[in-house]
Amino acid sequence: MTVLTIARSTFREAVRDRVLYSPAVFAVLMTGAAVLVGQVSIGIERLVVINLGLAATTFFGVIVAILVGIGLVAKEIQKRTLYTVLSRPVARWQFVAGKFVGLAGTLAINGGLMGLGLLAALRYVSPGFSGADVWVLVAVYFILLQLLMVCALALLFSTFSSPLLAGVFSFALFVLGNFAGELREAAQGGVGWTHHLAVGAAYLMPNFSAFSVAAGVAHGESIASLLIWHNSIYAVTYTGLVLCAAILAFEWRELQ
Amino acid sequence: MPIIEILGLEKTYTTGLFRRQRKHALHAFSLEVYAGEVFGFLGPNGAGKSTTIKLLMGLAFPSSGSARILGMRIGDPQVRSQLGFLPEQPYFYDHLTARELLEYYAQLSGMEAKGRARRICEVLQRVGLDGAAETALRKFSKGMLQRVGLAQAILHNPRVLFLDEPMSGLDPLGRREIRLLIEELKAEGKTVFFSTHILADAEALCDRVAVLHAGRLRGVGAVCDLIGDAGRVELVWRGRNLVAMRPLLQETHISGELVRGVVLQAAQEQALEILRCASVPLVSLTPVRTSLEEYYLRQTKLEAQPQEVRA
Secondary structure, X not given: OHHHHHHHHHHHHHHHOOOOHHHHHHHHHHHHHHHHHHHHOOOOHHHHHHHHHHHHHHHHHHHHHHHHHHHHHHHHHHHOOOHHHHOOOOOHHXXXXXXXXXXXXXXXXXXXXXXXXHHXXXXXXXXXXXXXXXXXXXXXXXXXXXXXXHHHHHHHHHOOOOHHHHHHHHHHHHHHHOOHHHHHHHHOOOOHHHHHHHXXXXXXXXXXXXXXOHHHHHOOOOOXXXXXXXXXXXXXXXXXXXXXXXXXXXXXXXXX | OOOEEEEEEEEEEEEOOOOOEEEEEEEEEEEEXXXXXXXXXXXXXXXXXXXXXXXXXXXXXXXXXXXXXXXXXXXXXXXXXXXXXXOXXXXXXXXXXXXXXXXXXXXXXXXXXXXXXXXXXXXXXXXXXXXXXXXXXXXXXXXXXXXXXHHXXXXXXXXXXXXXXXXXXXXXXXXXHHHHHHHHHHHOOOEXXXXXXXXXXXXXXXXXXXXXXXXXXXXXXXXXXXXXXXXXXXXXXXXXXXXXXXXXOOEEEEEOOEEEEEEEHHHHHHHHHHHHXXXXXXXXXXXXXXXXXXXXXXXXXXXXXXXXXXX
């Protein structure tokens, strides 16, 4: 109950901070792009709109996840709004979990609206529903899973560092995570303890490269159901572990 | 049984790049606060008052020692439902209205949905904010935020209240209203532990006070004991300043036709005799009592820095 109360409050704060304006910006961008692409490209309108749409969904989503995510705890500490919450019968883990659930809900609505915007733009350039649209929706789902992981990372960093540093760390991990495949391959090259260290570090990075399906989807390729299951389980497990680390870090945090 | 029991509570911070420098925010001290008391925690800025309150609220962790509130260890969620807390210079979610904020805190405090709205109206009225219930907190003045802070502290009808500088940022009228509110809370049987450096408030409100300076507890006691007999009396008479009186007077002040003189208690009879012989009408004779400010200054040895004291 306490977790849901905090989650609702977090969601309301995000809405009143106009976080959900980003889908509106996205809608304008996609409408403009669809009209423009329809006029300048022949035969590849669909490919361009899907690529642009998925890239914009990822960009806006990550910005929102990091900006709001770092504010979840760090700003509450900085502004001391946390004092009157934690002086009530609220456990620290409930606070962290509530904040995460609230932001995850915000991101889900945000991402969902952007996904609908993308579908609307696709309808404009290629009228009629296509079976390949399902894979576009799966790609949006993958983006949402990535946003959950980014949000959990931002939350973890915000429990022990300033909002600025938490933002930098989160964005750096998002970028590195997109090269996780390469990092894992490179880590295999080491010998002895450096090998174990490199492999360990590479596997600690979130593996966002496994979620990059935009190019295939734009060309109408399907997504294997095994990959959908694998990515879903990986994202939930990774997010859960990062949240546990955030809760542990916050349990030890002194509020000065 | 004490309501608040502090046993050797100590707080040390490590500072510096490698966390090797230790800074004592609070030296080990013990203290007891009893049911129904208004307890003043006095000290200059940086004395450790807020640190103590944060330790008691479970927001920071003691380096050593322990504390119990209502017989339960600090940090126990069960005890926190019985506590009200107003932080120093409170800041709240400014996207919410006063009513929404109190609704949020009411839910977190585990108050039942039935009667919640009525209770929120009651406390808003009690702190004089019933007219601003639907106003977003970002539009509130500092004094109004302090009032919202008090409203959230008393919302769930707690048995013990911790108020960190409750009069801070308030105008004289606002301070008076908060003083009245604290008196009402005492009349309701609440225990109020409040920190302040405004000595007039402490003297007017507190049953007992503790003086903290540089992280050390310098003294604890009932206000009436601390501001005891100073061994001097004040005489006020009508007429002129008498030459024979001058050797006895420690202080003199002439205002119109009234002369106010302070003499040692031992010289009281001699002074009265001089007035009788000169047929000067005596207006009043009052024992001089040590003020809380004098006691505070003695404990904190701040005579050289009077700007720290706002009595």
